[in-house]
């Protein structure tokens with residue numbers, strides 16, 4: 001029976017960071033010890049988001065908009081300050097084993113692979129962590145390595161890989177346990193055009209062949225145009241647009257062939273003026 005429950009559902013999801021502002025110099029540091037200057041910043045503000053299973057959605061926004069904070073709440077790395085949040089029927093912040101075995105996250109700016117050992121050794125550790133049977137481990141590793149064309153580099157220490165090679169290995173690690181939902185936070189950042197294309201093609205196939213739901217953040221509008229049937233644009237933690245790329249262009253009064261970077265820039269500037 002098809003499961004009509006959405007992959008993600010949030011109601012008024014909010015995250016306020018509490019932090020201490022540091023004054024410059026030694027005097028400032030000493031003052032901070034006795035009279036800390038406490039501040040608050042709302043990074044995600046009443047976010048409403050429902051993502052059906054099997055969709056690739058782009059979570060877009062300018063630097064500091066709240067994309068990574070949202071992803072961290074959705075995968076349970078951060079506890080929301082308020083609001084409701086359900087992912088695959090679970091409350092992510094509980095970090096239950098069943099939930100963790102059904103999702104995965106990959107960060108373009110942060111490595112999940114062990115730096116001093118080979119990718120294959122990291123995969124073996126994940127096999128133990130997720131209790132993946134040996135036969136399934138072998139077939140999944142082979143299939144993912146072929147799709148990402150990294151068969152020849154799995155045994156090289158990760159620190160010796162190029163960024164593009166490492167990113168493809170990160171994806172194998174993230175997908176080894178067969179998650180239904182993948183959070184991909186800037187997976188193509190810093191990659192050359194060949195590596196970018198390879199990651200894009202891989203994500204599209206993953207969604208098409210396995211039905212994996214993907215939440216993608218990227219500042220590269222070519223990634224978004226190639227992959228996302230829907231985009232949610234956030235600014236200062238609030239949704240300023242939710243729809244497909246055609247609707248995004250019309251929202252910015254741009255033609256069907258309008259350059260998406262210009263469309264986004266117009267949208268962000270308008271939002272800043274409000």
Ligand SMILES: Nc1ncnc2c1ncn2[C@@H]1O[C@H](COP(=O)(O)OP(=O)(O)OP(=O)(O)O)[C@@H](O)[C@H]1O
Nearest residue numbers: 017019041043061062063064065066067068069070
């Ligand atoms: N631990 C923290 N403490 C205080 N403020 C934080 C913390 N982490 C993030 N922020 C602030 O929250 C806001 C949202 O940050 P976030 O990293 O979610 O943005 P983003 O949309 O992912 O940005 P980028 O595109 O630059 O990666 C920013 O103003 C940031 O400075």
